[in-house]
Amino acid sequence: MRMIRSLVAVALASTLALVAATAAAATPATNAAAPDFTLRGADGRNVRLDELRGQVVLVNFWATWCGPCREEMPRLDTLYQKYHKSGFVLLGVNVDDDPRTALATAAKLNVSFPVLLDTDKKVSKLYDLNTMPSTVVIDRDGKMRFLTRGFHAGTERDYEQQIRGLLKE
Amino acid sequence: MRLLRPVPRLACLLASAGATFVLAGCAFKPIEPWVKPYERERLAHPVMKAALNDLPSRQQDHVYTVREGSRGATGVQGGGCGCN
Amino acid sequence: MAAIKNAATVAGLVGGALAAGSVQAVDLPEDRAETMYHLYDGGGVIAQGPAVLIRKSMLDRVSLSGSYYVDAVSNASIDVVTTASKFKETRNQGGLGLDYVVRDTLIHVSGSKSTEPDYQASTISVDLTQDVFGGMTTVALGFSKANDKVGEHGTPGWLDSARHWQYRLGLTQILTPRWTASANLESINDEGLLGSPYRLARVFGTFVHENDPRTRESKALKLSATGDITPEGANNRRSFRADYRYYWDTWGVRGHTLELGYNRDLAPGWLLESSLRYYRQNHALFYSDNAPQQTLYFSRNRELSTMHDFGPAVTVSYTLRSVPGKYDVKLSGSYQFIDFHFADYTVGDSGKAYSYHASVFNTVLSATF
Numbered sequence: 001m002r003m004i005r006s007l008v009a010v011a012l013a014s015t016l017a018l019v020a021a022t023a024a025a026a027t028p029a030t031n032a033a034a035p036d037f038t039l040r041g042a043d044g045r046n047v048r049l050d051e052l053r054g055q056v057v058l059v060n061f062w063a064t065w066c067g068p069c070r071e072e073m074p075r076l077d078t079l080y081q082k083y084h085k086s087g088f089v090l091l092g093v094n095v096d097d098d099p100r101t102a103l104a105t106a107a108k109l110n111v112s113f114p115v116l117l118d119t120d121k122k123v124s125k126l127y128d129l130n131t132m133p134s135t136v137v138i139d140r141d142g143k144m145r146f147l148t149r150g151f152h153a154g155t156e157r158d159y160e161q162q163i164r165g166l167l168k169e
Numbered sequence: 170m171r172l173l174r175p176v177p178r179l180a181c182l183l184a185s186a187g188a189t190f191v192l193a194g195c196a197f198k199p200i201e202p203w204v205k206p207y208e209r210e211r212l213a214h215p216v217m218k219a220a221l222n223d224l225p226s227r228q229q230d231h232v233y234t235v236r237e238g239s240r241g242a243t244g245v246q247g248g249g250c251g252c253n
Numbered sequence: 254m255a256a257i258k259n260a261a262t263v264a265g266l267v268g269g270a271l272a273a274g275s276v277q278a279v280d281l282p283e284d285r286a287e288t289m290y291h292l293y294d295g296g297g298v299i300a301q302g303p304a305v306l307i308r309k310s311m312l313d314r315v316s317l318s319g320s321y322y323v324d325a326v327s328n329a330s331i332d333v334v335t336t337a338s339k340f341k342e343t344r345n346q347g348g349l350g351l352d353y354v355v356r357d358t359l360i361h362v363s364g365s366k367s368t369e370p371d372y373q374a375s376t377i378s379v380d381l382t383q384d385v386f387g388g389m390t391t392v393a394l395g396f397s398k399a400n401d402k403v404g405e406h407g408t409p410g411w412l413d414s415a416r417h418w419q420y421r422l423g424l425t426q427i428l429t430p431r432w433t434a435s436a437n438l439e440s441i442n443d444e445g446l447l448g449s450p451y452r453l454a455r456v457f458g459t460f461v462h463e464n465d466p467r468t469r470e471s472k473a474l475k476l477s478a479t480g481d482i483t484p485e486g487a488n489n490r491r492s493f494r495a496d497y498r499y500y501w502d503t504w505g506v507r508g509h510t511l512e513l514g515y516n517r518d519l520a521p522g523w524l525l526e527s528s529l530r531y532y533r534q535n536h537a538l539f540y541s542d543n544a545p546q547q548t549l550y551f552s553r554n555r556e557l558s559t560m561h562d563f564g565p566a567v568t569v570s571y572t573l574r575s576v577p578g579k580y581d582v583k584l585s586g587s588y589q590f591i592d593f594h595f596a597d598y599t600v601g602d603s604g605k606a607y608s609y610h611a612s613v614f615n616t617v618l619s620a621t622f
Contacts, residue, residue, distance in 0.1 A: 065213035067280055095207040108576075124207040130387045132206040152354070153313025202387030208430045209388075211481040215524065216490040216516045217433075219479070221570055222617045224289040224304045225587055227322065229566075232293055232613055236593065238534050238557050239500035239508035241419070241439035242473035246363065246380070249399045249417060250324075250344060251372025251449075 031145065034059075034138045037123045039093065039116035042103050047091065047116055050142065055087045056166040057138040058159065061118075061129055063095050064105040068151040069133040073109045075156040079163065080113040086167055087140075093118050095132075137162045140169060219244070279359040279384050281316045281352055284309050287619040295591065295611020297329040302343075308350075316352040318363075321345070331600055331607065332555065336453045336460060344369040358383050371404040371450075373411075380421070388427075395421035405450045415445030432480040443469040454553040456544040463552040466539070471502030475510075489518040494528075505538035506557060522572040530591075533561040542597050555607070558598040564591040566613075580622040589613040 034057075038048040049057065060076055062069035073092070080090040090113040094102040099117045106115045118124055127136065131149035137159065139145050146162045148155060211217070220226045230245035235252040285308050292301040302323035310316040322345070329339035348365030361380040367373070380395035397419040402411040418441070425435040448465035455461075475498035483490045494514035501507045514528040537557035539550035566589035573582045594608040 061207070063207065063210065065210050067283065097210055121205075121207055124205065129205060129207055130202065132209075150357070202389045204389060204427045204430050206388060209427065211431050211483075211490075212427065212433060214481070214490050216492045216518055217479055217481060219494065219514070221524065221526065221568070221583070222287050222289070222585065222619050224287050224306055224320075224617060225291075225568070225615050227304070228289070228291045228293075228615055229589070229613070232591075232611075233532070236556060237508065237532055237560070237562070238506040238537065239473060239498070239510065239532070241441050241471065241500070242437045242475040242498055244437065246378055246395075246397065249374030249376060249401050250346070250367045251369055251374070251401075251403065
């Protein structure tokens with residue numbers, strides 16, 4: 001009995017320590033150049049990141065099997081509708097094994113921003129994703145300025161602040 | 170009636186050590202996660218769940234707890250009852 | 254007391270954990286509603302009733318849940334008919350739960366109350382879940398405390414009480430893109446009247462009221478592995494699961510549970526869940542079918558005898574309506590057969606070892622939204 005209690009206490013203390021440590025270790029390398037990539041979109045045409053230089057780009061990595069990703073999509077769509085005429089581009093990079101599922105889900109969620117297919121996960125590896133969803137906001141010079149891991153309520157307000165700030169630059 | 174045998178204590182110690190090791194390993198990150206989040210599609214499919222619905226698991230757990238001498242570690246959070 | 258001290262420790266550490274940040278996102282459980290009709294029929298006992306569960310998230314950080322379970326029992330089991338008479342009783346259990354996500358920790362708090370004419374059980378639980386190691390590992394910690402009031406038919410008021418403490422530790426580990434494994438340890442401590450005020454034991458051939466110890470400490474360790482075994486290129490997903498649980502307690506009971514499961518997508522919208530379960534235990538130290546000597550503790554509770562049970566279970570689910578991103582409604586039916594065998598519990602004048610089989614059935618209408 002005492003053994004179990006100390007076990008629980010040890011595990012809890014370790015969780016706390018680890019959580020604090022990983023928080024420090026996990027800070028992303030911002031202000032680095034965003035790695036260039038070319039991906040095929042839903043309409044079959046290729047989209048290349050470097051060609052979008054001069055605009056503010058938000059790249060959102062999502063999958064159909066990831067709950068928070070699906071929750072986030074409509075809010076990203078709202079942002080896209082609001083700012084895409086002001087020099088803002090939103091790319092939804094999907095990492096499903098089956099592109100057909102991805103396109104069907106994107107259609108059902110009624111998103112208007114471009115959906116790109118990263119079926120072989122090359123771009124996910126390039127960006128070293130360790131969370132789903134992940135969102136990278138890139139400035140007009142092609143530098144990664146903000147990296148958001150996961151999705152919580154209010155995250156879209158952070159994105160809006162970041163986008164407005166970068167559009168002003 | 171205290172009959173805590175050496176084997177169970179060892180199991181507790183092992184579980185505790187294992188947990189601490191895993192957690193400590195994460196803090197220092199000597200090993201990178203080898204299954205990336207974007208590779209977890211198969212694991213997210215409903216077929217991988219132990220049970221699709223919550224209520225049937227409660228019925229099942231109740232059936233066993235009432236008729237067998239074992240209890241615990243099933244993942245179902247039990248409420249008590251007078252079914253001893 | 255010790256339990257309160259431990260609860261305080263848990264709460265303190267939780268507070269500490271909340272202050273830190275982490276890498277992975279832990280999710281609120283999905284919104285869902287379930288209604289179930291359940292039926293158990295075996296060994297002279299029929300237990301049936303409806304049950305309902307609703308879970309709804311609010312403000313994107315909190316999920317509230319409520320459940321109600323009704324168990325109408327008609328008991329004409331072998332020990333009831335030989336030492337008393339068949340009876341009918343209804344048990345109602347209601348519960349409320351709250352799930353809260355703070356940074357990357359999921360906190361679950363719940364309470365439930367089970368009421369029947371001669372027994373009342375109130376439980377509160379706290380569970381913490383944390384993804385670590387890039388989400389490859391999930392650590393879960395839990396604590397429950399239950400207070401029971403024990404009564405007896407025909408006697409007004411409560412005659413005794415029981416208290417239970419449960420400590421849980423779970424680890425889930427992603428092994429490969431197809432396989433996960435987990436280990437769960439649960440320690441349960443009981444105090445108070447742990448037997449039944451009605452059940453009789455047999456000493457020297459005479460039936461007397463049983464006398465169970467007033468404390469019990471138990472531990473259970475369950476190891477399991479689940480894997481996606483879908484062949485490359487196949488459309489219907491299939492999975493295989495193997496669980497083993499070892500149980501031991503201070504009453505001398507040691508139990509082994511082995512369960513093998515196979516789940517499969519049958520056709521679009523159809524899901525099959527199947528399993529085989531085998532359970533075996535040896536008798537408690539103070540258990541005897543007919544005690545040959547007078548001891549301090551003695552019981553003829555079948556649940557504490559040398560027994561084993563085995564049986565298959567099948568559940569089939571069908572998606573009635575599905576609008577991705579909006580809602581999903583499913584109907585499922587489940588049937589389970591369990592064959593119970595007792596090695597040292599006998600019935601009748603011939604002293605034949607008792608066995609019986611049971612059918613467990615349920616049907617669920619569920620919706621996620």
